[in-house]
Amino acid sequence: MTALALQLRGIEKRFGATRVLRGVDLDVREGERHALIGPNGAGKSTLFSLIAGERRASVGRITLRGADVTRLASAALARRGLARSFQATSVFANLSTRDNLRCAVLASLGGGTGLAARWFGATRASKRVDARATELLDALDLAHAANHAAATLSYAQQRALDLGLALAGGAHTLLLDEPTAGMNRAEAARAIDLIRTMTAGKTVLLIEHDMDAVFGLADRVSVLAQGRVIATGTPEAIRADVAVREAYFGAPAGAADA
Template sequence: MSANAIEIRDLRKSFGPVDIIRGVNLELRAGERHALIGPNGAGKSTLFHLISGRLRPTSGKILLHGQEIQGKPPARIVHAGLSRSFQITNIFPEMTVLENLRCAVLWKLGHRYSVLRPLGRLRDVEAECTRLLEELRLTHRRTSRADSLSYPEQRALELGLAVASGADTLLLDEPMAGMSHSETAAALELIMAVTEGRSLLMVEHDMGVIFEMADRISVLVYGEVIATGTPEEIRANPAVQEAYLGTPNAEEAA
């Protein structure tokens, strides 16, 4: 198996004459927490769509554990071991928390839906759902409808759906967006715990979260990666300061 969970090689995406992703090269190491940052319009969401199969690249390669996945349907990519969350919460609102998790766990464990077999009798499914509920700190919300959860709880459930698939590589798209300071702190703690041992590529605008959580950071500007390094290296990089973080004096004043 490749030492990298994801390898992106000279990836490009154009919409007509407009180049959105312009020759991106990026590596997510196995077991690494890697943050992707950049100004609005840099192409971060487009890059996530390309990796997860929602968009086809114009050219270039995307490898998951050494196997090419560019252009494959999202379901095939999930089956290969990659799952993602979205900027907008993506859950089944009219189903309970438990029912949401069952959907992902059934698929992971190889079960098929059947009107003749009550799902509650599948002991392996129930055991895995119970474990996930505890891990996500949602046991007390087991029978609650998903649309009755608080916003942070809905984001936690979406994270649970991503890991319930059995994926060892996760893409998280702005998981802390719209949260208060205290909610962000709790979400950060949860993500750190749930993603332990997995490979994580995350887009997030909260720089405090990024510098606390990421092993490495890549900076995307106008569809190109202009720098990759540790949080300390990125913080000190003059090109990054100019393009994204602002000058050291401006950052200190902020």
């Protein structure tokens, strides 16, 4: 049986009297690309924030590679190998593309909590940091823009850099929040190819509204509706599921397959 990278059991999230998540169970296998889809307001972003340690679940348990991480914050999860990218790019606009990646690599190396310790670690690790940054620049097809300020990159290039920042620390599990949002069809196709290449052998859980991206990238798909997972299966099974079409695609029961 394939080991689980992420497991969620009975996850609920309440904001006051409002229940946003209602007993979510989800299994994400090691090394798979797993898409989370659902209509607006289904609770996808809230669920991501719980997995990433930005908020805490009201009820339930989250495990990462078998370890209970329900109460851990983002920084602790990053040290355990979980990284997240956001809908909006999170690059340092005024730093060069290379320095963005160097910062991300350096942060992953640790070396102490004080400023002096970090700079001492940076000096000792500079060759290692530069080598990893160069490796990522080449893989992301951003070597030509290594010395350009991140703010001058195109939107699609900034999203590629954002993926590089998430990968810089060698994370084994990635949360990607709408990685093709705001892109045209050609840019989205290139982004999906890049994700497929850059995340080979890693575990990916992504939120995505572009169904071409979902069905072209994901090994399995889970559908979230009204705070609950209503279906999980292969892209083909999800596409053919009547309940999914009713809840997400808006097709009535008995309608022809999309």
